[in-house]
Amino acid sequence: xxxxxxxxxxxxxxxxxxxxxxxxxxxxxxxxxxxxxxxxxxxxxxxxxxxxxxxxxxxxxxxxxxxxxxxxxxxxxxxxxxxxxxxxxxxxxxxxxxxxxxxxxxxxxxxxxxxxxxxxxxxxxxxxxxxxxxxxxxxxxxxxxxxxxxxxxxxxxxxxxxxxxxxxxxxxxxxxxxxxxxxxxxxxxxxxxxxxxxxxxxxxxxxxxxxxxxxxxxxxxxxxxxxxxxxxxxxxxxxxxxxxxxxxxxxxxxxxxxxxxxxxxxxxxxxxxxxxxxxxxxxxxxxxxxxxxxxxxxxxxxxxxxxxxxxxxxxxxxxxxxxxxxxxxxxxxxxxxxxxxxxxxxxxxxxxxxxxxxxxxxxxxxxxxxxxxxxxxxxxxxxxxxxxxxxxxxxxxxxxxxxxxxxxxxxxxxxxxxxxxxxxxxxxxxxxxxxxxxxxxx
Amino acid sequence: xxxxxxxxxxxxxxxxxxxxxxxxxxxxxxxxxxxxxxxxxxxxxxxxxxxxxxxxxxxxxxxxxxxxxxxxxxxxxxxxxxxxxxxxxxxxxxxxxxxxxxxxxxxxxxxxxxxxxxxxxxxxxxxxxxxxxxxxxxxxxxxxxxxxxxxxxxxxxxxxxxxxxxxxxxxxxxxxxxxxxxxxxxxxxxxxxxxxxxxxxxxxxxxxxxxxxxxxxxxxxxxxxxxxxxxxxxxxxxxxxxxxxxxxxxxxxxxxxxxxxxxxxxxxxxxxxxxxxxxxxxxxxxxxxxxxxxxxxxxxxxxxxxxxxxxxxxxxxxxxxxxxxxxxxxxxxxxxxxxxxxxxxxxxxxxxxxxxxxxxxxxxxxxxxxxxxxxxxxxxxxxxxxxxxxxxxxxxxxxxxxxxxxxxxxxxxxxxxxxxxxxxxxxxxxxxxxxxxxxxxx
Numbered sequence: 084x085x086x087x088x089x090x091x092x093x094x095x096x097x098x099x100x101x102x103x104x105x106x107x108x109x110x111x112x113x114x115x116x117x118x119x120x121x122x123x124x125x126x127x128x129x130x131x132x133x134x135x136x137x138x139x140x141x142x143x144x145x146x147x148x149x150x151x152x153x154x155x156x157x158x159x160x161x162x163x164x165x166x167x168x169x170x171x172x173x174x175x176x177x178x179x180x181x182x183x184x185x186x187x188x189x190x191x192x193x194x195x196x197x198x199x200x201x202x203x204x205x206x207x208x209x210x211x212x213x214x215x216x217x218x219x220x221x222x223x224x225x226x227x228x229x230x231x232x233x234x235x236x237x238x239x240x241x242x243x244x245x246x247x248x249x250x251x252x253x254x255x256x257x258x259x260x261x262x263x264x265x266x267x268x269x270x271x272x273x274x275x276x277x278x279x280x281x282x283x284x285x286x287x288x289x290x291x292x293x294x295x296x297x298x299x300x301x302x303x304x305x306x307x308x309x310x311x312x313x314x315x316x317x318x319x320x321x322x323x324x325x326x327x328x329x330x331x332x333x334x335x336x337x338x339x340x341x342x343x344x345x346x347x348x349x350x351x352x353x354x355x356x357x358x359x360x361x362x363x364x365x366x367x368x369x370x371x372x373x374x375x376x377x378x379x380x381x382x383x384x385x386x387x388x389x390x391x392x393x394x395x396x397x398x399x400x401x402x403x404x405x406x407x408x409x410x411x412x413x414x415x416x417x418x419x420x421x422x423x424x425x426x427x428x429x430x431x432x433x434x435x436x437x438x439x440x441x442x443x444x445x446x447x448x449x450x451x452x453x454x455x456x457x458x459x460x461x462x463x464x465x466x467x468x469x470x471x472x473x474x475x476x477x478x479x480x481x482x483x484x485x486x487x488x489x490x491x492x493x494x495x496x497x498x499x500x501x502x503x504x505x506x507x508x509x510x511x512x513x514x515x516x517x518x519x520x521x522x523x524x525x
Numbered sequence: 526x527x528x529x530x531x532x533x534x535x536x537x538x539x540x541x542x543x544x545x546x547x548x549x550x551x552x553x554x555x556x557x558x559x560x561x562x563x564x565x566x567x568x569x570x571x572x573x574x575x576x577x578x579x580x581x582x583x584x585x586x587x588x589x590x591x592x593x594x595x596x597x598x599x600x601x602x603x604x605x606x607x608x609x610x611x612x613x614x615x616x617x618x619x620x621x622x623x624x625x626x627x628x629x630x631x632x633x634x635x636x637x638x639x640x641x642x643x644x645x646x647x648x649x650x651x652x653x654x655x656x657x658x659x660x661x662x663x664x665x666x667x668x669x670x671x672x673x674x675x676x677x678x679x680x681x682x683x684x685x686x687x688x689x690x691x692x693x694x695x696x697x698x699x700x701x702x703x704x705x706x707x708x709x710x711x712x713x714x715x716x717x718x719x720x721x722x723x724x725x726x727x728x729x730x731x732x733x734x735x736x737x738x739x740x741x742x743x744x745x746x747x748x749x750x751x752x753x754x755x756x757x758x759x760x761x762x763x764x765x766x767x768x769x770x771x772x773x774x775x776x777x778x779x780x781x782x783x784x785x786x787x788x789x790x791x792x793x794x795x796x797x798x799x800x801x802x803x804x805x806x807x808x809x810x811x812x813x814x815x816x817x818x819x820x821x822x823x824x825x826x827x828x829x830x831x832x833x834x835x836x837x838x839x840x841x842x843x844x845x846x847x848x849x850x851x852x853x854x855x856x857x858x859x860x861x862x863x864x865x866x867x868x869x870x871x872x873x874x875x876x877x878x879x880x881x882x883x884x885x886x887x888x889x890x891x892x893x894x895x896x897x898x899x900x901x902x903x904x905x906x907x908x909x910x911x912x913x914x915x916x917x918x919x920x921x922x923x924x925x926x927x928x929x930x931x932x933x934x935x936x937x938x939x940x941x942x943x944x945x946x947x948x949x950x951x952x953x954x955x956x957x958x959x960x961x962x963x964x965x966x967x
Contacts, residue, residue: 309786326785330831341938342820343768343845343912344751347811354803354821361800369789378784379796380831382824389772389822389841399831403785470785494786 118520119459121229125509128221132508135161135201135217136209145499146209150202150244151277158201159281162216162241169224171239177291178254179243179283185223187236187523193299194236195522196482197222197515200245200474207246208501210491210508215304216241218512225516233523235299242474243281250274252474256481257292264288298482300449300522303475304515305486306503310494311467318510319457319464320488321450325476326375326403326468327442329410333360333421337430339386339394354384354393356421356428363420364400367413374468375404377413400434405442405468443476449485449522456517462510471496487514560962561901563671567951570663574950577603577643577659578651587941588651592644592686593719600643601723604658604683611666613681619733620696621685621725627665629678629965635741636678637964638924639664639957642687642916649688650943652933652950657746658683660954664961675965677741684916685723692716694916698923699734706730740924742891742964745917746957747928748945752936753909760952761899761906762930763892767918768817768845768910769884771852775802775863779872781828781836796826796835798863798870805862806842809855816910817846819855842876847884847910885918891927891964898959904952913938929956 138161139146139154148154159181166173171183184194199215219239226233242251253259264275264285275285284290307313312320337353361379368377382398400417402410418434425432450466457464467488475484489511492502503511580603581588581596590596601623608615613625626636641657661681668675684693695701706717706727717727726732749755754762779795803821810819824840842859844852860876867874892908899906909930917926931953934944945953 307786308783309788310791311786311788314791328785328832340936341750341913342818342822342843343770343914344749344753344936344938345818345912346751346753346816347807347818349752349756352807354824355807358800358803361796362804365789365794365797374788376784376787376789378832378834380784380826380833380835381829382796382826382835383829384822384824387823387825389843390770390820391822392820393822393824401784401831470787471783472785494782496783496786 118231118524119517121225121231121516121520123218123221123225123509123512123516125505125512127224128217128512129505129508131165131217131221132209132213135213139203141206141499143499145207145501146203147205147207148201148203149205150247150250151280155202156281159241162201162220165217165220166223166239169220170227171223175282176255177284177287178251178259179278179281180251180255181241183220183223183239185226185233185237187233189234192235193297194238195299195302195519196238196240196478197302197519198240198242199303199305200242200251202244202246204246204497206499207497208499210306210501210503211308211496212245214306214489214503214508214511218304218508218515221512222516222519235523237519237523243283245474249472249474249477252477254288254291255293256477257289258477258480259288293481295481300446301475301478301482301484302449302515302518302522303473303486304511305473305488306491306496306501307488307494308471308491308496310491312465312488312490313492313494315465317465318462318490318507319514320467321453321457321464322445322469322486322488323450323466324405324442324444324468325473326405326470327407327410328440329402329414330437330439331400331414331434332437333398333400333432333434335396335425335430335432337392337394337428340392342390342392345392350392351429352392353396353430356424356430356432357382357396357398359424360398360421363424364417367416367420368402371409371413373404373409375402375409375413376470377402403470405444407441440472440476443479443484445485446483449483452521453485453487453514453518456514456521460510460513460517462514485518487511487518560673560966561959563667563673563958563962565660565663565667565951565954565958567947567954569666570659570954571947571950573607573659573663574651574655577655581645583648583941585941587649587943588645589647589649590643590645591647592689592692593722597644598723601683604643604662607659607662608681611662612669613665617724618697619726619729620693620701621720621723622693622697623683625662625665625681627668627675627679629675631676634677635739636680637741637744637961638680638682638920639744639961640682640684641745641747642684642693644686644688646688646939648941649939650941652748652943652945653750653938654687656748656931656945656950656953660746660950660957663954664958667958677965679961679965685725687916691914691916691919694919696730696733697735698919699731700919700922701730735923737923742888743917743920743924743926744891744957744960744964745915745928746953747915747930748933748938748943749930749936750913750933750938752933754907754930754932755934755936757907759907760904760932760949761956762909763895763899763906764887764911764928764930765892765908766847766884766886766910767915768847768912769849769852770882771844771856772879772881773842773856773876774879775840775842775874775876777838777867777872777874779834779836779870782834784832784834787834792834793871794834795838795872798866798872798874799824799838799840801866802840802863805866806859809858809862810844813851813855815846815851817844817851817855818912819844845912847886849883882914882918885921885926887927888925891925894963895927895929895956895960898956898963902952902955902959904956927960929953929960
């Protein structure tokens with residue numbers, strides 16, 4: 084449930100992606116010690132999760148660690164200490180992202196980037212973002228303890244301000260405009276001021292930008308935020324991509340009349356058209372085979388009095404799928420039906436595409452690596468889309484991406500009740516570690 | 526569009542109603558001068574309407590003459606001056622109603638009451654209430670000028686505070702509780718304080734009460750507030766009664782889930798049930814022959830975000846008809862369908878009857894008198910229900926009632942655009958005058 088910003092999508096496959104090869108090939112061609120047996124310290128990463136949950140903790144559980152708040156700043160300082168303990172070379176980039184580097188041995192090798200975020204929604208939980216961030220640090224810590232000599236530079240990243248709009252990752256790929264930086268935000272404060280508050284350098288924002296092809300890969304571990312893994316009892320989700328989102332605002336104009344004095348056959352009732360549209364969205368979305376979803380989540384009736392025939396209804400239609408073509412085909416059917424309904428009820432309707440997020444597919448090679456890592460760890464896994472947005476979708480503009488999901492109990496997220504078992508945390512961190520190692524060995 | 530209060534309905538026919546006889550009988554049995562040729566001064570009543578519209582006038586037209594406001598008080602003083610010019614004996618009753626009496630010649634005859642209100646909704650128009658009030662005064666003025674000697678006492682009444690809940694007429698029939706009088710209203714001010722402000726005497730409220738059978742008849746002229754007369758080009762509406770209203774609050778409980786991560790077949794979407802119910806209300810209401818109406822005017826979706834599956838929908842169903850049995854039969858069908866829909870979508874639903882206004886039928890004899898008056902004036906007329914509420918519905922508890930409607934252009938009411946032509950104003954006032962005379966002669 085983040086606000087997402089429109090951006091141009093760049094096909095990750097076209098970006099000189101890391102040449103990931105199937106596991107069979109990896110095996111023999113380069114070995115360095117017994118890297119396949121490396122495992123994270125599960126107790127430590129779970130302890131760190133508990134420690135981090137103290138920053139911004141709410142009396143009823145969970146945290147409010149909203150980006151740029153004092154709690155966020157304190158949490159970031161805690162994360163920096165963990166990074167240093169993991170022998171990472173820490174810097175804050177101009178956007179305010181925290182990046183901890185473990186230098187590589189291969190000259191000119193592109194860095195492997197992995198991490199997540201630690202800011203939360205108001206009254207959020209202790210796993211969304213935190214899990215991926217602390218597991219990334221834990222993976223680095225494990226490598227440091229093992230004295231592993233990585234070929235690629237490894238960069239652990241904690242993106243700033245994921246929840247309000249993927250700010251850190253957008254700055255990293257050069258997708259923050261001067262207007263966005265300097266104009267007052269919804270809270271009245273310009274982004275530049277907020278970035279400076281957390282140690283970024285907004286005047287040097289351009290220096291934070293990474294060119295397409297400059298990063299070997301981006302990996303992110305995250306809680307699913309849905310109930311598929313938990314319900315099906317599967318331990319690991321191999322994310323096929325982050326769905327695209329089209330959000331349409333629909334306005335239906337009827338005529339607001341006295342409900343007592345306007346006979347049924349003299350009404351131009353905007354609510355009737357809206358009700359039929361709600362059902363049409365559900366019917367059309369369900370009729371097309373696939374895992375796409377369609378939702379009318381907001382619906383406002385005007386004037387909204389019990390004794391007035393609805394004169395105007397404004398509603399949102401949100402469509403999500405991994406393929407833009409699917410979304411467009413759905414909207415074509417829905418908007419055609421809207422036109423018919425508007426005509427039938429004599430309630431003119433208009434619509435506007437409010438914003439779109441293009442789908443960001445994960446790299447097939449990285450998907451294979453994650454699946455192999457899970458298999459080697461004897462964990463059950465399944466391929467699945469991410470219905471929620473993540474920093475990984477921004478990174479797809481400059482490098483191949485991959486995401487690892489672990490179960491969220493009952494699919495609950497953005498809630499103090501968000502929960503992932505200590506065992507699943509450890510499994511996820513190990514899949515992340517082993518995926519990074521496989522990419523490094525490739 | 527007023528708030529109406531529950532009250533016990535007393536069948537007007539059972540109240541020792543005025544023995545109204547058909548016109549044919551009236552003719553010969555008592556004559557006093559040439560009363561049938563009496564006509565109001567159309568220019569004068571229209572001028573008075575324009576004069577009254579200055580009190581609380583809004584820059585964009587129309588008035589905000591909300592009950593108990595300074596504009597209302599000034600408008601009331603203006604009305605009192607008009608009443609005195611019409612040779613009426615004016616008093617303010619303990620509720621704050623303005624009553625102007627023209628004494629009758631027949632000892633112990635019950636008074637004939639006629640009038641309306643002059644308070645308005647915020648940003649209301651110049652005809653709702655004003656028309657009936659000033660026409661009643663005009664009728665009295667005409668009788669004074671003609672030296673007509675009425676048998677019954679004639680009482681011209683301007684009810685206080687019609688718009689927020691028929692306060693004046695409810696006080697007149699003894700339907701205001703001590704709690705209502707002394708507890709702070711929605712604006713924080715107790716009703717007693719407001720009544721005192723306009724010259725009423727809240728401590729003596731009980732003295733304002735009239736017993737059933739103590740009034741010969743109540744007549745009210747009003748703009749239709751609907752578009753039936755205007756659309757059909759009919760000059761006079763003979764009101765069959767004021768419809769009963771049942772208002773139901775429905776709550777549908779789904780589960781609010783992330784719209785991106787919750788597959789279509791895992792949703793418990795309260796909005797789907799609500800949309801089907803909206804259509805069911807329309808279908809069921811239209812399927813039963815009659816002039817009843819049914820409206821879902823308010824519908825609130827929670828949490829109401831584009832990216833969240835609706836977890837709860839609260840909506841209102843309002844049903845109106847002249848027969849309570851019709852309303853109950855409709856609700857039986859609607860609530861049965863709600864139960865099925867709730868089951869089908871796994872979204873438990875509950876409902877509560879929030880308040881009811883029982884229908885108030887007009888007296889058949891008075892309806893005949895109004896029709897005969899219109900016919901004698903060579904005006905077209907039709908019988909019709911009043912879909913809106915009026916003080917007359919309260920009066921039905923103590924006496925036979927009748928209402929006269931005149932066209933509202935395009936059916937617009939509670940708006941600065943409310944308009945009735947000067948000709949229709951004059952026609953309505955003449956029908957009122959002639960109906961009062963026929964009742965007096967009966």
